[in-house]
Amino acid sequence: MDEEYDVIVLGTGLKECILSGLMSTDGKKVLHMDRNTYYGGESASLTPLSQLFDHFKQPAPVDDKYGRPRDWNVDLIPKFLMANGKLVQLLVYTGVTRYLEFKSLDGSFVRKTDGKLHKVPADEREALSSSLMGLFEKRRFKKLLSYCQSLDLDNPAAKNKDDKKIDPDNLDATQLYTEFGVDKNTQDFTGHAIALFLNDDYLHKNCKELIRRIQLYSGSLARYGKSPYLYPLYGLGELPQGFARLSAIYGGTYMLGKTVDELVMEDGKVVGVKSGGEVAKTKMVICDPSYVPHKVKKTGRVVRAICILKGKVEGVNNSESLQIIIPQNQVDRKNDIYICVLSNQQCVTAKGFYLGIVSTTVETSDPEGELQIGIDILNGKDKSNIAEKYVWYSLIITP
């Protein structure tokens, strides 16, 4: 440990592992430490199932009530990967995709004011058969989609052939919607269920971000199947491990189960990391916020309910793994409500059981109530599909 490194990374969350991997491949001498004896920090997948109960300080079921405990790999904060997105590109570019396997999700749905769930239409054919809109609205929406898909954003000179009059450089998202005459409903699910904006701030910003996100969604969908989303087999905890392996293979040194006593500073600059009485020298330290608690501030709260489900979710064409988005406007909120459902297909639950997670940004003094609409969807008509439910909060922090 008494050595000098180009960089010391503290914490083995996904971001830290990606940076560690990239710097090792770049020829830097990297030391990567974690206070835990496992990789992933907060993003480690909980397994066996008893870990989930431990996490919420609940007694774990004694019998195998929820199937084989080892078959569960629970992510408290599930995140889906866009098949064409930046993270997947990075996995391919670095070769980390060799270490992991993925499964695409069965479906992507949006809830309308009428309470029904609708498949998110993402290409022109789906747009025309969608139950989300009336006949004329469908045509307008289809035109919007084909415009977005044919536009080459990296080459602004090549404007769309049919619509020379539209200049994306000078339109905000609302103006783009107006150009195509799509109604408020269509705007809602385009912006929230396809472009995945979490609130309506984007409406008054340049429309190119909206177009880029629509392109990402359709491009991802075209890739592997019924939804644009991928999930790593055995849970998100596999991702940091993949990048850690990359880092190690390029010479990175790993030390787990090491408490960091302090960052050693000289003249206001970091010169090393002290652990167990020894100092590893370096000029650069990268760490997750938990290693420097006094240097970050809280900017909001997210409330989540994690549920073990006894059966499939109703009204989603038998999809076993899916995302449902409830756009804010549809339920008089400022932030969307997200529902993720995962299954044995992703090797994260035992056979026959499902994991449902509802989440949103806290807006009121009754956060749990804010999730109710999502809980009801998971629980089904008979209000009996949820076998276990735990509600928890996480802070949104920024440096």
Place this chain on the structure above:
Amino acid sequence: MEPVMASGPPNYKVILCGEYGVGKSSIFRRFMNDTFTMETGKKSTVGLDQSSQLFKINGMDVKMSLWDTGGMERMSFIGSSYYRGANAALLCYSVLNKDTFTILSQYILDIVMNAEGAKIFLCGNMADCDGDDKVTEADIENFIRECGDVLSGVYSISCKENEGVYDMFKDMARVLHEEAMGRMTLRKELHVIRPGETPEDTNHHKKKCCSS
């Protein structure tokens, strides 16, 4: 997990397990391109990742993909991801160092927990060396007895002298393949996605997606 058969020969994932310095990377290097280095420490491990080789078993092509640890076992843990989907684990020790042998029962636990159904093979390396405190045949027999029928093969090799290495791999390939053929009828396929794979490789995944 079952090897994917839909494209190309069956492929068996084999992971190297065992203490730092017993010669895992040396075994890997013999497997990969039949070379050997006396470099010590990290230098002998860095850069080794995965390597695949074909073996002819009963007239059929069988692929084995060997994974090295990246040296993560030196001061840390390898992590569960390494074990996923492994069809076999090659448990390595140095015949010169009893400690690397006695600790193997812990490795077996890790393998059983993280790589369900993986066949376990035992390999004593550095058979070319002499020492005072060598692992004896009696030690090995005891261990085999304690393990019950957990071990699918036991080998003694020298990477330096290139003795027994190829025969070991060939024998592992045979055991893995014969066992898999025996279970053919029970096979369930996992249609997984590896972003970046060529379309030919993923074709069968796609078809499945639309029809199911």
